[in-house]
Amino acid sequence: MTTETASAPGAVWSAALHAEVQQFYAYQMQRLDLGEAEAWALTFTEDAVFDVPTLPEPVRGRAGLVASAYGARAALAAAGERHRHFLGMLDVRPRPDGTVGVRSYAIVYASEIGGASRVHRVCVCEDVLVRDADGMLRVSARRVTRDDLP
Amino acid sequence: MTTETASAPGAVWSAALHAEVQQFYAYQMQRLDLGEAEAWALTFTEDAVFDVPTLPEPVRGRAGLVASAYGARAALAAAGERHRHFLGMLDVRPRPDGTVGVRSYAIVYASEIGGASRVHRVCVCEDVLVRDADGMLRVSARRVTRDDLP
Amino acid sequence: MTTETASAPGAVWSAALHAEVQQFYAYQMQRLDLGEAEAWALTFTEDAVFDVPTLPEPVRGRAGLVASAYGARAALAAAGERHRHFLGMLDVRPRPDGTVGVRSYAIVYASEIGGASRVHRVCVCEDVLVRDADGMLRVSARRVTRDDLP
Numbered sequence: 001m002t003t004e005t006a007s008a009p010g011a012v013w014s015a016a017l018h019a020e021v022q023q024f025y026a027y028q029m030q031r032l033d034l035g036e037a038e039a040w041a042l043t044f045t046e047d048a049v050f051d052v053p054t055l056p057e058p059v060r061g062r063a064g065l066v067a068s069a070y071g072a073r074a075a076l077a078a079a080g081e082r083h084r085h086f087l088g089m090l091d092v093r094p095r096p097d098g099t100v101g102v103r104s105y106a107i108v109y110a111s112e113i114g115g116a117s118r119v120h121r122v123c124v125c126e127d128v129l130v131r132d133a134d135g136m137l138r139v140s141a142r143r144v145t146r147d148d149l150p
Numbered sequence: 151m152t153t154e155t156a157s158a159p160g161a162v163w164s165a166a167l168h169a170e171v172q173q174f175y176a177y178q179m180q181r182l183d184l185g186e187a188e189a190w191a192l193t194f195t196e197d198a199v200f201d202v203p204t205l206p207e208p209v210r211g212r213a214g215l216v217a218s219a220y221g222a223r224a225a226l227a228a229a230g231e232r233h234r235h236f237l238g239m240l241d242v243r244p245r246p247d248g249t250v251g252v253r254s255y256a257i258v259y260a261s262e263i264g265g266a267s268r269v270h271r272v273c274v275c276e277d278v279l280v281r282d283a284d285g286m287l288r289v290s291a292r293r294v295t296r297d298d299l300p
Numbered sequence: 301m302t303t304e305t306a307s308a309p310g311a312v313w314s315a316a317l318h319a320e321v322q323q324f325y326a327y328q329m330q331r332l333d334l335g336e337a338e339a340w341a342l343t344f345t346e347d348a349v350f351d352v353p354t355l356p357e358p359v360r361g362r363a364g365l366v367a368s369a370y371g372a373r374a375a376l377a378a379a380g381e382r383h384r385h386f387l388g389m390l391d392v393r394p395r396p397d398g399t400v401g402v403r404s405y406a407i408v409y410a411s412e413i414g415g416a417s418r419v420h421r422v423c424v425c426e427d428v429l430v431r432d433a434d435g436m437l438r439v440s441a442r443r444v445t446r447d448d449l450p
Contacts, residue, residue: 015319019165022172022322026241030253082297084255084272088238088386091326103330105384107409109257109272111297117272122384122409122417147382147411169315172322176391180403232447234405234422238388259407259422261447267422 011094018092021102021129024137029085037069045130045140052144053123084109087125099140100129106144122147161244168242171252171279174287179235187219195280195290202294203273234259237275249290250279256294272297311394318392321402321429324437329385337369345430345440352444353423384409387425399440400429406444422447 011017024043031040041062044050050065051058059068076083086107093101103126110120128141161167174193181190191212194200200215201208209218226233236257243251253276260270278291311317324343331340341362344350350365351358359368376383386407393401403426410420428441 013323015169015316016165018319018323019168019315022240023163023168023242026239026254029239030241082272084239084274084297086238086255086257088388089326089329089384090322091330092323104326105386107386109269109297111272113298113300115298117269117298119269119409119417119419122382122411124384147384147409148413148415148417150413165319166315169318172390173313173318173392176389176404179389180391232422234389234424234447236388236405236407259419259447261422263448263450265448267419267448269419 011096011098011100013092013094017094017100018090020137021090021092021100024129025087025090025104028139029087032069032072033082033084035069035073037066037073040069041065043138044142045132045138048139049141050139051142053146053149080113082111082113083120084111098131100137102127102129161246161248161250163242163244167244167250168240170287171240171242171250174279175237175240175254178289179237182219182222183232183234185219185223187216187223190219191215193288194292195282195288198289199291200289201292203296203299230263232261232263233270234261248281250287252277252279311396311398311400313392313394317394317400318390320437321390321392321400324429325387325390325404328439329387332369332372333382333384335369335373337366337373340369341365343438344442345432345438348439349441350439351442353446353449380413382411382413383420384411398431400437402427402429 028040028043031043044062044065047061048065049058049060050068055068059065086109087104089105091103095101103124106123106125107119108121108123109117111117124145124147126143127139129137130140132138178190178193181193194212194215197211198215199208199210200218204222205218209215236259237254239255241253245251253274256273256275257269258271258273259267261267274295274297276293277289279287280290282288328340328343331343344362344365347361348365349358349360350368354372355368359365386409387404388407389405391403395401403424406423406425407419408421408423409417411417424445424447426443427439429437430440432438
């Protein structure tokens, strides 16, 4: 097992990268669930493509991501619910071009405030991560599929 | 990404720390779910403060933690259920004072013995971890909130 | 915390091993859920013992594993469901003989295609991992218990 970083050409898997990717998702999903739309959008590249079943068509760029996060926040407030996005089972695959492919499972839990908690959605999340000029990992492309849809 | 440890002054995030924190929680939660109250209590500092919604007021110190774990075990046996505490999405943040803040999601699953399994609780867990004199990480303060409560 | 590898005699826990084990399970479970029976079976040693509640008796060896995976795939297709195996809370314990014991929690989510998602099973998974001649970790023994069974 090597300890090379993902940004090197011909990068290989490393324990350090796997842990960094886990920390990245923890930070990213907590921002979303806290309703911190701008901080969440900054975990994507400027021109990121975001393709999820809850949106009628893919969003491109941070302004659209911020709008979609605010929309989700308003919908949850109106429904009297809280959602948590819980990712795991991260299959992390550095690619020859320096990007990192990550295929993971994303469970969305919903809790009715004053009521019960439940599994809301079971999803597969396929991301392309890139190391940006400031050294941070960001999502440049995300495609989410839902297990309950054909 | 550095490989410095969390106990150093001005500690920084490292992949090694992130993995160690994950191992810590796996060990801690498995002790609780196995009903090993004393071993579980030893994963907290001697004067730890434990503030969770299932207790009427915060517990301070290991004797109180042991009592609360035995209470939970007896309640589960009476109900004919098993619980599993599943933590994830660990946002690990070393602090300048050498402690480590960890904000995570904790899902509690319940299974009726001879019946069905379900999501019981969806929680956010905010811990302060310290590296004790023996080199082990321990919880010095825990605050848990439940998504279904106002 | 050391950085020695698990295959060394008298191996000790390391952050690198913990991350490698997580990557291993992500790869393994995704193969199963994708119905890639042969690739999944290759994550077990040639003579692995696989003891799970859904099978009437333990399976030994890859041919039996492939058959069981195809059986599960056919049953899911007939039921119009998708399953996801989500492991976490990995308590990773290298042993003096060079093997690695891993006790983890495994949640199985089920989604009816065109319907709802739910928690299907809550399990404890006890594995013995070995580092094979090609340097890859593989399962040599697995024992799974279900929380809903007596």
